[in-house]
Amino acid sequence: MNDFSEIENELRKLRPAQPSPILFERIEEAIAEHCRASVSDARSGWWRFTETPYKWGFGLAAAVALILFAAISMEHQQDGGKEIAQISRESETAPLRSSAKESTSSDKFVPAGATRLVYNTRNEGLQFARGSGQPLRRLRYQTRETWQWRNPTTGASLRVSYPSEEVVLIPVSGQ
């Protein structure tokens, strides 16, 4: 018990003024708004997180595919080969087998197939092209393209797969 116990007790009897009920409403609103903003941030954060690697992955995979394809094509031209990769524009997943003749060289890869799987289509609404009065519907296709090469001699295969995105504008005709 110190010398100040009496004054401390007197002070504790003094009750501070209560907050107004409006303060509770204001805080509730601010916290609710924060919850909504956190959900939105989480979504956009996920997009920010995935978007960049997605773009890099796409770019790298596309570059690798082009280089390989160009190298193989050049090699085939030199050999007088006629192998051509078949590109499917449909969404089926079964790879198309090349009917080209098999190479006899052990280090030669021949295109064995390509697939283009459309896994998402988004309708982004109508828009008007510059200078055109006709509305266009903007569709965004998200796809995964896969290219395959095979070495007929050794049986080794090479497969490159990458995501891609395509925006298509389709004219909308009035009835």
Added chain:
Amino acid sequence: MQNLASHEDWKSCFSEVAPGLLLFARQWVQSAADAEDIVQEAFVKFWRRNHKIENRALLYAAVRSIALDFIRRDSRRARREASAISETDEFIEPQFEFEDDTQRALAEAIDVLPCEQREVVVMKIWNELTFAEIAGVLGISQNTAASRYRYALAALRNTLQPR
């Protein structure tokens, strides 16, 4: 997101600490509305950062910081208001609920305490912070906090002693 997951709990937490927080904020601002603005901002910030209510010192530190920002930002308006109040002897909303004249005198005595003593008393008596927590909020040593508290109580006791 611990606080968000149980975000209804904020009401019980806030009900418990609100009167003390408002009293703490009233040290720097004349009006109860301004004190409520400060407390709201501090509490929402505290809650958003998912601090546990046990870390009360952080909450008081936030109130103090926001109140100091507020008076810096609003010093011109505050001076205008202060002069208007002194000229018109305008009614200032009470910071306490009085039951008798002794309590009224005590409240008036608290008002005239030096700011650094008053804030320690407010945190210690009405917010039940320890000297260690008070020292953390004010950035001072525990001994300094305890010493300010004792000086304040001595001053209050002298004020209330019958002459």
